[in-house]
Amino acid sequence: MSTMLEVRNLHTSYGRIPMLRDVNLDIAEGEVSCVLGANGSGKTTLVKAILNMVKADQGTMKLGGVCIDSWPTHKRVAEGVSLSGAAVGTFPKMTVETNLKMGAFYVNDAKILQDRLEEIYTSFPVLKDRLQQKAGTLSGGERTMLAIARAVINKPKLLILDEPSLGLAPIMVEEVFDIIQRLKKDKMTILLVEQNAAKALAVSSRGYVIQKGAIVFSGASDVLQKSEFVENPVM
């Protein structure tokens, strides 16, 4: 299977404080990979660096074999990297429908857009009942659904989910992971960034552990499951 996203020797810093150090990732096409790490370990920085919202000091990235180092954020999104997550949020004063349409910002054909919307309504029935409601008035769980749907509608080559289950009630967490399972079945390439190690490892086939800005483990999820990293309560 070919590699969808390849990250080599990525270094970033906030001012003079180094953040990520020598990060390497290989996200295989059609697979779910997860990055596990505690708060402040650099997970979100990694995600933002992939989208060029945090500038990399060093390192190169390839998307589907093409070097994307010089691409600004909007180009990376247009070319198929979508990001979603609980903290990413929605456009609060826009309706659910407009939020979804903003997700498909680069789809100009009205017919294709309508088809995509229909697909989303089938996979996220919760949203269909709320189309004309302002996103800011949704419940936390519904908003997370909307955030994921907004990223999925773009049909990304790589879907990055940054802590999608953060702050959700257990029943909603289940639902979020059900969606990830479904997307996995559709062969979507997903990079799942999580603190919930057990759940994340259950859906993913490859796992990374990030600590203090460096990848300290990379390997198959079932190996990671039994390793010291997952048993370590700090995680």
Place this chain on the structure above:
Amino acid sequence: MVPMGYLLDLIGSAVLLGCTYTLVAIGFSLFFGVMDVVVFCCGDIAIFGAFSILASYTILNGLGVTGTWPLLLVILLLLLIGILFCAVLGLLTHRFSIKPFEKSSALMPLLSTIALGTVIREVIGLMFMPVTNGVADMVAGENAVHVVSGRNPQSFPSLLSLGGSTAARNIIIVLVTVVILLLLFLFLNKTKTGLAMQAISQNKELSLMTGINVSRSIVITFVIGGVVLAISGFLVGSYQTIMSFDNGSMFGIKGFSAAVVGGLRNTWGAVLGGMLLAFVEVMVSGYVPNGSAYASILAFVVVVIFIVFKPEGIIGEKTVEKV
């Protein structure tokens, strides 16, 4: 008992004044929406537009164009010139007063745009220094007041007063404002560029993640803001008929107050705020003896009341952040 006709007249003037405030207020709220900073030179940009129209009119007049070409064509040409000047000025404002301070506190662009406003004012003053007031000469003859080597008020060409009627002019001013508002509404809600601008105003980080070219949208906003301000300058000029180089500072403060009262970030808020401010001013000067001296003061009292009791404005929403 004050006659009914008088009240209607006052309402008419208030709506007119409100229209001029509204367009400047929209400039403020557009810029605030995408940049989260107050661009304080909006009033000066508008007055710069008015003066560029005034100057172009004088030049066209000198060429003998104004008499021979159809009036509508002349007006459109002048508007186009004003719009071009203001759009460029909007771009320059962004480039030199906003962009260098992107990473500093919101106070920096505020100060730098206040400074830029002063520069714009003084440039207008300098450029029009040798020009004496034609209207004063005409009306007062030898007694006309000219400030020696100073900056005399200028008379704005009365292009909209069809056949010398102010009623026609007033209707045109209100109509143009309504049309601009409608166009702006359609632009913001029906075009991708407009939706992107709204998205940036609601969640800048998510806009980036949605693939919106945020820096380009910001530049476009400044161009559009410049266009709106140019038109508002033209309307203010036509309404006031006499313009001074420093009109922009008061005009800008009124527009800003209107935007704050209505709720920054909200286009309709700008309309409501502009109208409210204008009504307070006009009613005070109409009903309070010697009221015109207090009109502006009371309008600002309203602003203060709003800042104290409803800081988010008439239709501004409170920012509630849920995690």
